[in-house]
Amino acid sequence: MAEKLLDAQDVSVEFKIAGEYQKALHKVNLSINHGEVLALVGESGSGKSTFAMSVMGLHNPDQTKVTGSIKLNGNELIGLTERQFDQYRGVSVGMIFQDPLSSLNPLMKIGDQIAEAMTVHDKHTQQVSNRVLGLLDDVGIVDAKRVAQQYPHALSGGMRQRVMIAIALANEPDLIIADEPTTALDVTIQAQILDLIKEIQQKKNAGILLITHDLGVVAEMADTVAVMYAGQIVEKAGVEELFNHPKHPYTRSLLRADPSDVKPGETLYAIPGTVPALKDMDHNKDLFLQRVPWLDESVVNANVKDELQQVGDHHYVRGTAWQNFEFNDVTEGENQV
Numbered sequence: 517m518a519e520k521l522l523d524a525q526d527v528s529v530e531f532k533i534a535g536e537y538q539k540a541l542h543k544v545n546l547s548i549n550h551g552e553v554l555a556l557v558g559e560s561g562s563g564k565s566t567f568a569m570s571v572m573g574l575h576n577p578d579q580t581k582v583t584g585s586i587k588l589n590g591n592e593l594i595g596l597t598e599r600q601f602d603q604y605r606g607v608s609v610g611m612i613f614q615d616p617l618s619s620l621n622p623l624m625k626i627g628d629q630i631a632e633a634m635t636v637h638d639k640h641t642q643q644v645s646n647r648v649l650g651l652l653d654d655v656g657i658v659d660a661k662r663v664a665q666q667y668p669h670a671l672s673g674g675m676r677q678r679v680m681i682a683i684a685l686a687n688e689p690d691l692i693i694a695d696e697p698t699t700a701l702d703v704t705i706q707a708q709i710l711d712l713i714k715e716i717q718q719k720k721n722a723g724i725l726l727i728t729h730d731l732g733v734v735a736e737m738a739d740t741v742a743v744m745y746a747g748q749i750v751e752k753a754g755v756e757e758l759f760n761h762p763k764h765p766y767t768r769s770l771l772r773a774d775p776s777d778v779k780p781g782e783t784l785y786a787i788p789g790t791v792p793a794l795k796d797m798d799h800n801k802d803l804f805l806q807r808v809p810w811l812d813e814s815v816v817n818a819n820v821k822d823e824l825q826q827v828g829d830h831h832y833v834r835g836t837a838w839q840n841f842e843f844n845d846v847t848e849g850e851n852q853v
C-alpha cells in the first residue's frame with residue numbers, strides 16, 4: 517500500500533495550566549492520503565486547532581507535552597527541534613488560517629511576502645519575481661503586478677485570503693492545513709475561496725486537513741470526515757456515509773444543529789450544555805453522553821475503549837452508546853440552551 521501522506525497515531529497533547537499538565541487531546545489517530553481532503557469537525561474547544569498545531573510543531577515545548585507519532589511522508593515529526601521543524605513547515609506543509617490580516621506582515625509588500633516564503637537563497641532574481649506573479653495568478657488575482665506592490669491593508673478580506681493561499685502554495689507543499697479558511701469572509705467570497713482551494717488541491721494532488729465547524733463546507737470539500745469531541749475522535753467516515761448514516765450521538769447532534777439544514781418554520785436544534793473543561797475530562801468515558809439529559813446514568817458513566825469500532829466500510833465510531841441512541845423529541849424543547 518502506498519505510504520500515507522500524514523499518519524498520526526495515538527497523538528495526545530497536554531498543556532501545563534497553573535503548574536499542572538492537563539490533557540487536551542487523547543490518543544488521536546488520523547491519516548490523510550495524497551490528494552485526500554480530510555475535514556476535522558467539532559464544536560469550539562474540541563481540540564481541532566490543538567491537533568493542527570501539533571502537526572505544524574507550533575506548541576510551546578516548555579508548556580506542552582505532545583506524545584504519540586505524527587509521520588509526514590514517513591518522517592516522524594514528534595520530537596523534532598524548532599530548527600528541524602523549519603525544514604518542512606511552509607515547505608512540505610502549507611498553512612491557511614482564518615484571519616489573513618494577522619498572519620500577513622502589514623509593513624511588507626505582498627510580492628515580497630510571497631517571495632519571502634519561498635525556499636530559495638536569493639529572493640531578488642527575475643525567476644522569483646516571475647514565480648510570485650505566477651502564484652498570484654494561480655490564486656485568481658488579476659493585475660498581479662500591481663497587487664504584488666501593495667500592502668495587506670489595501671486589499672479586501674477575500675484578496676488577502678487569496679494571498680495567504682499563494683503563500684501556502686509557494687513551495688508546492690504536499691499537505692495544506694486550512695484552519696477555518698473562510699469563516700471570516702462573506703458568503704459569496706467563501707464559495708470562491710473554497711473553489712480555489714479545491715482546484716489547487718486537485719491540480720497539485722495535495723492532501724488537505726480542513727478544520728471547520730461549517731458542515732456546508734464539509735459537504736462541499738471533504739472526502740473523509742473526522743468528528744472530534746473533547747480531544748478525541750468519536751467518528752470517522754467518508755463524507756456521504758457520515759452525512760447519510762451518522763452513528764455517534766455527537767455527530768448526530770452536530771448534524772441536527774446545522775443551521776444550513778433548517779427548513780422554514782422549523783426551530784434550530786441546539787446541543788445542550790458545553791464541551792467540558794480540560795480538568796473535567798475523563799477520557800475513559802464517552803464524554804459527550806454527559807450532555808444527553810435523557811440517557812441512563814449507567815450509559816453515561818460506562819467506560820469506553822479508546823479504539824474505534826468499525827461499523828461499515830471506512831466507517832468507525834467510538835463506544836457503543838450509538839446503538840441505542842434516540843433523540844428524545846418530547847423533552848427536547850426543555851433541554852435546549
Ligand SMILES: Nc1ncnc2c1ncn2[C@@H]1O[C@H](COP(=O)(O)OP(=O)(O)OP(=O)(O)O)[C@@H](O)[C@H]1O
Nearest residue numbers: 531533540558559560561562563564565566567794
Ligand atoms: N496554549 C494553550 N494553553 C492551555 N489550554 C489550551 C491551549 N490551547 C488550547 N487549549 C485548550 O485546549 C482545548 C482545545 O482547544 P482548541 O483551540 O484546540 O479547540 P478547537 O476545536 O480548535 O476550537 P476552535 O474551533 O474555537 O478553534 C480548549 O479547552 C482550549 O482552551
